[in-house]
Amino acid sequence: MKPAPFEYHAPATVEQALELLATHGYDAKILAGGQSLIPTMNFRLAQPAILIDMNNIPALRYIEPTPAGGVRIGAMTRYQTAERSPLIAERAPLVAEALPHIAHPQIRTRGTMGGAIAHADPAAELPAVCVALGARFKLRRGTQERWIAAEDFFVGLFTTLLEPDELLLEIELPPLPARSAWAFTEVARRHGDYALVGVAAGITLDDAGNCADVRLSFLSVGDRAVLAHNAIAALKGHPPTAETIAHAAAIAAADDIAPNADIHASVDYRRHLAKTLAQRALTQAAERASAG
Amino acid sequence: MENLIEITVTVNGTEYHRTVEPRMLLSDFLRHELNLTGTHVGCEHGVCGSCTILFDGDPVRSCLMFAVQANGHTLETVEGLGTPDAMHPLQNAFREKHALQCGFCTPGFLMSLKPFLEQNPNPSRDEIREALSGNLCRCTGYENMVDAVALAAEEMRNG
Ligand SMILES: Cc1cc2nc3c(=O)[nH]c(=O)nc-3n(C[C@H](O)[C@H](O)[C@H](O)COP(=O)(O)OP(=O)(O)OC[C@H]3O[C@@H](n4cnc5c(N)ncnc54)[C@H](O)[C@@H]3O)c2cc1C
Ligand code: FES
Ligand code: FES
Numbered sequence: 001m002k003p004a005p006f007e008y009h010a011p012a013t014v015e016q017a018l019e020l021l022a023t024h025g026y027d028a029k030i031l032a033g034g035q036s037l038i039p040t041m042n043f044r045l046a047q048p049a050i051l052i053d054m055n056n057i058p059a060l061r062y063i064e065p066t067p068a069g070g071v072r073i074g075a076m077t078r079y080q081t082a083e084r085s086p087l088i089a090e091r092a093p094l095v096a097e098a099l100p101h102i103a104h105p106q107i108r109t110r111g112t113m114g115g116a117i118a119h120a121d122p123a124a125e126l127p128a129v130c131v132a133l134g135a136r137f138k139l140r141r142g143t144q145e146r147w148i149a150a151e152d153f154f155v156g157l158f159t160t161l162l163e164p165d166e167l168l169l170e171i172e173l174p175p176l177p178a179r180s181a182w183a184f185t186e187v188a189r190r191h192g193d194y195a196l197v198g199v200a201a202g203i204t205l206d207d208a209g210n211c212a213d214v215r216l217s218f219l220s221v222g223d224r225a226v227l228a229h230n231a232i233a234a235l236k237g238h239p240p241t242a243e244t245i246a247h248a249a250a251i252a253a254a255d256d257i258a259p260n261a262d263i264h265a266s267v268d269y270r271r272h273l274a275k276t277l278a279q280r281a282l283t284q285a286a287e288r289a290s291a292g
Numbered sequence: 293m294e295n296l297i298e299i300t301v302t303v304n305g306t307e308y309h310r311t312v313e314p315r316m317l318l319s320d321f322l323r324h325e326l327n328l329t330g331t332h333v334g335c336e337h338g339v340c341g342s343c344t345i346l347f348d349g350d351p352v353r354s355c356l357m358f359a360v361q362a363n364g365h366t367l368e369t370v371e372g373l374g375t376p377d378a379m380h381p382l383q384n385a386f387r388e389k390h391a392l393q394c395g396f397c398t399p400g401f402l403m404s405l406k407p408f409l410e411q412n413p414n415p416s417r418d419e420i421r422e423a424l425s426g427n428l429c430r431c432t433g434y435e436n437m438v439d440a441v442a443l444a445a446e447e448m449r450n451g
Binding site: 001002003004005006007008010034035038039042043051053055080103104105106107109110190191192 | 295297313314315317320336337338341344347350351352353355356357358360361404408422423425426
């Protein structure tokens with residue numbers, strides 16, 4: 001099918017884009033990489049009257065170090081750019097590990113880091129990774145700017161705290177603690193498909209070899225990216241052994257997630273995957289943390 | 293509400309000027325406005341890969357872009373890959389190794405593989421499989437394609 005007619009704007013600056021949003025708000029849609037929006041327009045599930053194309057705003061494409069030791073990523077940075085960035089490889093290895101799981105190379109040349117966050121697909125990798133890392137997002141509406149923590153930003157199925165006249169400008173990843181390590185894993189029917197379940201895990205060790213901090217998040221197990229608070233509490237303070245990790249993974253699968261059944265997988269199978277994958281990701285993170 | 297927009301696009305080295313509706317997909321623009329019907333359209337939601345072209349050198353789904361977004365950019369379609377007398381090594385290898393039957397999917401595979409081989413001149417069979425994974429073929433099975441890509445890579449390395 002073909003998209004319904006719309007009025008097209010391609011602002012050159014963030015300010016122009018915000019002005020257009022202020023004028024058209026509810027009638028307008030932001031076009032980032034278009035890898036989610038254009039399919040829904042082709043099916044006429046979305047019929048925005050006005051499209052504001054952000055692809056001509058070079059100021060939103062950057063990957064830069066923060067003074068604190070983290071990384072800031074402009075919303076219009078493409079997956080492919082992030083995938084090839086030495087700074088992300090060094091300072092955000094979890095992001096680097098997750099990126100190749102997103103769709104196909106031909107989608108990653110267009111899809112944007114900001115688009116993935118704003119779209120808030122519960123099956124998407126990047127929201128879960130940002131929740132695990134404790135990322136925060138910079139939003140702007142008119143001249144008002146606000147920062148929202150990743151865990152608060154996703155509020156439901158394809159739903160975030162973004163207002164219709166508000167733009168997502170930046171993803172900020174915090175510096176990684178010393179003696180921390182990360183792992184990402186997922187199961188998909190075919191490489192490049194949306195995952196049936198995915199897990200991002202992080203472990204920080206203290207001098208005694210106990211878990212000073214644990215991060216564990218899931219994708220595709222409910223209406224949004226989920227931080228596994230119960231599992232985290234269960235593992236924190238303990239050494240990451242096969243037993244403590246298996247225990248935490250079982251808690252995550254039972255108490256932290258509320259997966260749905262669909263044509264791809266039943267609830268039971270998703271819980272089973274969640275447990276197994278959490279176990280694998282935590283084990284790998286723990287091994288990497290103690291190695292170095 | 294409908295605004296027509298003038299665009300200038302370079303495709304396979306030729307500059308084209310056209311006036312388009314914003315909602316025209318880049319795939320339809322190539323096929324219907326420029327008569328470059330080598331770019332095929334299978335699904336129009338990014339899944340099949342038959343519409344893959346190069347946009348400023350990168351492989352993209354032309355069904356997931358609007359023609360207006362190509363204004364000022366440089367595109368390459370399968371028509372620019374080779375001629376019947378001077379085929380691209382990938383085209384030769386696909387023929388040699390029987391990597392196509394009906395051919396519907398072939399342009400998309402070729403345009404995905406060209407930048408892949410330029411960036412990975414000596415890929416492993418696993419890397420080749422991964423490179424093929426963003427395109428669907430309903431006829432041949434993919435084994436012959438893996439052979440074809442390996443052959444093309446070898447020919448390209450030998451110059
Ligand atoms: C075949 C296929 C397979 C895919 N597989 C996966 C997968 O496995 N995992 C995965 O995570 N994704 C997958 N995707 C989706 C892809 O990652 C999308 O690129 C991504 O979800 C959205 O990014 P985008 O830049 O394309 O955004 P768009 O499609 O342009 O926009 C998405 C939504 O976000 C809004 N938006 C975008 N940017 C901003 C901003 N800066 N401020 C405010 N609102 C904004 C838009 O208005 C729109 O509503 C797949 C897509 C395809 C076509
Ligand atoms: S037609 Fe574009 S991906 Fe199928
Ligand atoms: S050769 Fe027929 S679809 Fe691939």
